[in-house]
Amino acid sequence: MTGIRIHPESTPEQSDISQGHAGSYHGGMSAQPPLRIDRQRLLDRLAELSAVGGIEGTTGSSRLAFTDADRAGRGLVVTWMRDLGLEVSIDAIGNVVAVRPGTEDLPPVMTGSHIDTVRTGGRYDGNLGVLAGLEVVETLAAADITTRHPLAVAFFSNEEGARFAPDMMGSLVYVGGMGVEEAHDTVGIDGVTAGSELERIGYLGSMPCPGPAPHAFVELHIEQGPVLEEAGVQIGVVEGVQGISWTEITIEGQSNHAGTTPMRLRHDAGLVAAEITTWVRRLANEIGHPQVATVGAIDLHPNLVNVVAATAVLTVDLRNTDEATLQQAEQALRIELDRFAKAEGVRISTRSLARFEPVDFSPTVADLIDQTATDFGLSTMRMPSGAGHDAQMLARVCPTAMIFTPSRDGISHNPAEHTDPDDLEAGANVLLQVLRDLADGAAV
Amino acid sequence: MTGIRIHPESTPEQSDISQGHAGSYHGGMSAQPPLRIDRQRLLDRLAELSAVGGIEGTTGSSRLAFTDADRAGRGLVVTWMRDLGLEVSIDAIGNVVAVRPGTEDLPPVMTGSHIDTVRTGGRYDGNLGVLAGLEVVETLAAADITTRHPLAVAFFSNEEGARFAPDMMGSLVYVGGMGVEEAHDTVGIDGVTAGSELERIGYLGSMPCPGPAPHAFVELHIEQGPVLEEAGVQIGVVEGVQGISWTEITIEGQSNHAGTTPMRLRHDAGLVAAEITTWVRRLANEIGHPQVATVGAIDLHPNLVNVVAATAVLTVDLRNTDEATLQQAEQALRIELDRFAKAEGVRISTRSLARFEPVDFSPTVADLIDQTATDFGLSTMRMPSGAGHDAQMLARVCPTAMIFTPSRDGISHNPAEHTDPDDLEAGANVLLQVLRDLADGAAV
Numbered sequence: 001m002t003g004i005r006i007h008p009e010s011t012p013e014q015s016d017i018s019q020g021h022a023g024s025y026h027g028g029m030s031a032q033p034p035l036r037i038d039r040q041r042l043l044d045r046l047a048e049l050s051a052v053g054g055i056e057g058t059t060g061s062s063r064l065a066f067t068d069a070d071r072a073g074r075g076l077v078v079t080w081m082r083d084l085g086l087e088v089s090i091d092a093i094g095n096v097v098a099v100r101p102g103t104e105d106l107p108p109v110m111t112g113s114h115i116d117t118v119r120t121g122g123r124y125d126g127n128l129g130v131l132a133g134l135e136v137v138e139t140l141a142a143a144d145i146t147t148r149h150p151l152a153v154a155f156f157s158n159e160e161g162a163r164f165a166p167d168m169m170g171s172l173v174y175v176g177g178m179g180v181e182e183a184h185d186t187v188g189i190d191g192v193t194a195g196s197e198l199e200r201i202g203y204l205g206s207m208p209c210p211g212p213a214p215h216a217f218v219e220l221h222i223e224q225g226p227v228l229e230e231a232g233v234q235i236g237v238v239e240g241v242q243g244i245s246w247t248e249i250t251i252e253g254q255s256n257h258a259g260t261t262p263m264r265l266r267h268d269a270g271l272v273a274a275e276i277t278t279w280v281r282r283l284a285n286e287i288g289h290p291q292v293a294t295v296g297a298i299d300l301h302p303n304l305v306n307v308v309a310a311t312a313v314l315t316v317d318l319r320n321t322d323e324a325t326l327q328q329a330e331q332a333l334r335i336e337l338d339r340f341a342k343a344e345g346v347r348i349s350t351r352s353l354a355r356f357e358p359v360d361f362s363p364t365v366a367d368l369i370d371q372t373a374t375d376f377g378l379s380t381m382r383m384p385s386g387a388g389h390d391a392q393m394l395a396r397v398c399p400t401a402m403i404f405t406p407s408r409d410g411i412s413h414n415p416a417e418h419t420d421p422d423d424l425e426a427g428a429n430v431l432l433q434v435l436r437d438l439a440d441g442a443a444v
Numbered sequence: 445m446t447g448i449r450i451h452p453e454s455t456p457e458q459s460d461i462s463q464g465h466a467g468s469y470h471g472g473m474s475a476q477p478p479l480r481i482d483r484q485r486l487l488d489r490l491a492e493l494s495a496v497g498g499i500e501g502t503t504g505s506s507r508l509a510f511t512d513a514d515r516a517g518r519g520l521v522v523t524w525m526r527d528l529g530l531e532v533s534i535d536a537i538g539n540v541v542a543v544r545p546g547t548e549d550l551p552p553v554m555t556g557s558h559i560d561t562v563r564t565g566g567r568y569d570g571n572l573g574v575l576a577g578l579e580v581v582e583t584l585a586a587a588d589i590t591t592r593h594p595l596a597v598a599f600f601s602n603e604e605g606a607r608f609a610p611d612m613m614g615s616l617v618y619v620g621g622m623g624v625e626e627a628h629d630t631v632g633i634d635g636v637t638a639g640s641e642l643e644r645i646g647y648l649g650s651m652p653c654p655g656p657a658p659h660a661f662v663e664l665h666i667e668q669g670p671v672l673e674e675a676g677v678q679i680g681v682v683e684g685v686q687g688i689s690w691t692e693i694t695i696e697g698q699s700n701h702a703g704t705t706p707m708r709l710r711h712d713a714g715l716v717a718a719e720i721t722t723w724v725r726r727l728a729n730e731i732g733h734p735q736v737a738t739v740g741a742i743d744l745h746p747n748l749v750n751v752v753a754a755t756a757v758l759t760v761d762l763r764n765t766d767e768a769t770l771q772q773a774e775q776a777l778r779i780e781l782d783r784f785a786k787a788e789g790v791r792i793s794t795r796s797l798a799r800f801e802p803v804d805f806s807p808t809v810a811d812l813i814d815q816t817a818t819d820f821g822l823s824t825m826r827m828p829s830g831a832g833h834d835a836q837m838l839a840r841v842c843p844t845a846m847i848f849t850p851s852r853d854g855i856s857h858n859p860a861e862h863t864d865p866d867d868l869e870a871g872a873n874v875l876l877q878v879l880r881d882l883a884d885g886a887a888v
Contacts, residue, residue: 259829275722
């Protein structure tokens with residue numbers, strides 16, 4: 001992966017699929033005429049699902065994994081799946097897979113995402129990928145088209161990890177990256193286990209994990225970042241996922257009176273937290289794009305105006321598409337922490353909160369997405385995903401790629417999350433055509 | 445004031461008052477033979493008072509102003525005052541003044557401090573000054589000595605400001621720096637008013653504020669800093685109080701996903717908070733001693749590992765004994781905030797939380813303290829107070845100075861607060877002799 005690259009052959013002005021015009025599909029890898037999803041039906045389902053656990057006065061939702069709100073959201077989506085005549089199965093970690101049979105007995109081409117949210121979630125994160133999958137099925141059914149491979153629409157459990165760690169738990173268990181028992185034993189932020197909550201809400205299913213490998217997997221998702229919007233591009237062709245390194249840093253200094261302690265006698269944990277924070281920004285700038293580095297959380301103790309902080313706990317989030325560079329950044333951080341500790345006379349300890357190596361998606365599937373979008377007259381951009389997604393787990397077992405649509409102001413994990421309806425529609429139409437091509441035998 | 449200056453004529457080795465030896469008083473400004481307070485009685489009272497609102501497993505206390513614990517502490521001290529035959533009066537802000545008559549109808553020489561504590565208070569902060577005052581009275585009574593001026597022992601309400609702002613409220617109202625009504629209307633951290641709480645605990649007294657100006661005021665207090673201990677000096681002669689400037693800074697940036705937002709598109713409130721924090725340290729170092737500068741509190745929102753902080757609120761505590769330099773530091777901060785705001789594309793607003801100009805104590809009273817301690821064979825050091833004290837308010841209406849005793853490791857506002865019993869005793873004996881000299885007519 002080489003970061004962001006705007007597709008040279010299309011510009012936003014060339015798009016008409018997003019303008020609601022008919023019949024501008026320029027070609028494509030299959031011989032079939034292009035179909036279009038039903039924009040209003042997609043928007044209606046997104047709105048109806050967002051009202052489950054809805055956050056008053058916003059378009060967002062709060063459906064933490066395995067809560068009553070999650071159960072209600074699951075119930076709604078499963079009803080829609082059954083109404084479409086799909087065969088719904090639930091596995092041991094609560095992943096729900098709905099299958100539309102193909103003309104041949106082959107592994108399904110799968111799409112999907114998640115419907116759990118963070119506590120202050122938006123309307124589109126995850127939900128778009130699942131409900132666009134239903135749109136694909138309903139559009140094919142309405143056109144009386146059956147693909148060679150079966151089509152599967154899935155929603156994976158606990159993608160957000162906002163109640164139970166790790167995130168992407170359902171898809172991780174689905175591909176065998178985590179045992180079912182270990183996942184069940186996970187204790188949530190409220191002290192209960194994932195397994196007991198899964199049973200309580202009636203989604204401890206009978207299908208075993210790991211589940212069967214699909215023929216291919218494509219996930220449509222909002223970007224959750226500002227890159228597409230800033231570039232004025234409609235479709236992100238996601239070639240992989242950045243590697244992620246999360247470190248929690250604890251600094252133990254000495255609490256002292258801010259008025260009576262001369263500067264030279266201080267061991268200020270808050271100062272060291274600040275030094276690390278500014279250094280982390282410099283590190284990102286020095287390494288350059290696509291490195292990102294963030295100190296998002298700082299907690300001082302006792303956190304009073306007139307007391308030199310005794311302790312500080314902060315987090316460092318480092319991400320890069322290149323594993324070697326990510327390791328260099330981690331190493332540089334370790335060296336710097338030693339230097340800061342010596343200079344201020346504090347003790348520093350670290351704890352890894354998460355570490356994922358970069359994931360490369362299938363170039364073939366990514367090319368298919370890019371070509372399909374271009375044929376629709378949509379502008380495209382090759383890019384990595386900065387956030388983690390279920391697709392990165394599925395990439396372990398089958399050819400996989402993702403489609404991104406723009407996020408207004410890059411805002412996500414927030415009720416203000418928004419994607420233009422034109423962009424939602426364009427993304428779903430690209431998903432429809434890509435799934436159809438893959439299910440009819442496009443090379444992977 | 446010119447910062448810290450060690451008295452050249454004495455060293456710690458010369459002290460014997462703190463070793464429990466008898467009769468080494470070298471002279472003094474008055475003709476009377478030196479008296480000694482009762483060390484064990486002082487320690488016992490300190491221990492008994494600290495048990496009121498005591499923090500289990502420590503020698504510290506939690507007696508926030510006007511709480512039930514404060515009422516209980518007040519009740520104990522008032523009982524001691526009455527047992528000593530003192531005339532106790534309570535004023536409209538709950539200050540308690542206990543008077544021992546003199547031989548003449550003159551304004552009293554006053555000592556005292558406070559008995560409220562921060563939430564995690566130590567045994568000595570404030571309490572020492574009040575209970576040493578009782579020791580002075582009891583020692584004089586036992587020796588059947590009556591001074592010319594009356595002696596008054598006071599404890600002032602809400603010195604800590606940990607529940608109701610501002611700190612030093614009682615002494616500020618006593619000297620007329622704040623109206624009684626305004627003080628009563630102050631809303632505490634728990635939403636109740638100071639006046640209603642004062643009434644509830646039975647300390648809304650009948651004496652008017654402002655109160656009568658004493659002839660002179662001397663306060664014994666622990667240093668709450670490491671300077672005396674580090675220098676190996678027993679008595680700090682406090683010539684004044686540093687000016688204090690507290691500013692709350694609010695930074696409004698933009699919340700963004702830490703994985704998906706390129707560095708160049710960020711408006712990171714947490715980063716700016718860190719930049720201010722490291723700059724504040726550099727500022728203190730550049731100005732040099734006695735400037736101190738502290739960022740003790742930082743709050744990020746949403747304060748999550750994978751979200752660029754949308755907002756940050758931090759505090760800057762600047763102190764200097766020189767008003768002009770303090771103003772220069774404040775001005776430099778304002779300029780720097782503008783620079784940071786522009787560089788990161790954030791909005792910064794500020795709010796003054798407290799601003800006190802430096803206070804100069806009476807050189808005559810300070811000289812008397814210094815000479816008295818030196819005559820006792822104690823080592824002394826002229827120094828400013830880094831913390832605020834009731835004495836700085838009394839200094840507005842009468843000749844005033846303070847006596848400091850060392851704080852182990854400089855720790856205060858913490859149950860681990862400790863001062864060696866030898867030092868407590870030495871400080872109380874100096875207080876006794878100074879008050880006696882002032883009450884018998886030493887020049888102020």
